[in-house]
Amino acid sequence: DAKTTQPPSMDCAEGRAANLPCNHSTISGNEYVYWYRQIHSQGPQYIIHGLKNNETNEMASLIITEDRKSSTLILPHATLRDTAVYYCISKEGAGNNRKLIWGLGTSLAVNP
């Protein structure tokens, strides 16, 4: 199973980098890791995804360990608007039974 585990909550000072860890030690070799975030009472928003290599886009960077057992989402300069629940997810199962599994995520509080 590709279950992911994340700390339930984290704090970060405004303007500093926020580093959100995720453990996915049972992920299959060809499954992507996806990160989404959800601001209170809104729909989740896609942030970034990766397979083996580190990835960067305008929102964040994703660092995946070489053994693919864990990853870290980096928000380089956190702002108050980055306060949200961050989900690290992947697929589990085989063939047509493959499905995304959503956990409870990490509630990130960016403080002034």
Added chain:
Amino acid sequence: DGGITQSPKYLFRKEGQNVTLSCEQNLNHDAMYWYRQDPGQGLRLIYYSQIVNDFQKGDIAEGYSVSREKKESFPLTVTSAQKNPTAFYLCASSTRQYWDSGANVLTFGAGSRLTVL
């Protein structure tokens, strides 16, 4: 701008009534999904549709029904058979099929909050 529109944003229902939640997308995505979110739980898949006139049950389909008559639309009906319908409902879409091995990024709507009185 392309996106997903869910309506209504808030809905109140009396016990025993059916209600239908609307989901419309203009992203030209083939796949569409309905999720349910409850406090203290992750998103759970209710139904998904890969193409028009086809849909599959997710993990918690009991008490729900869907249709996919148009590519753009995937309405969800919460029937009176759903025992605990109060929840936040999320519609999503993607370009790839649900079980594709490649990257499959979901685009979500803003959600509909259903409360049963």
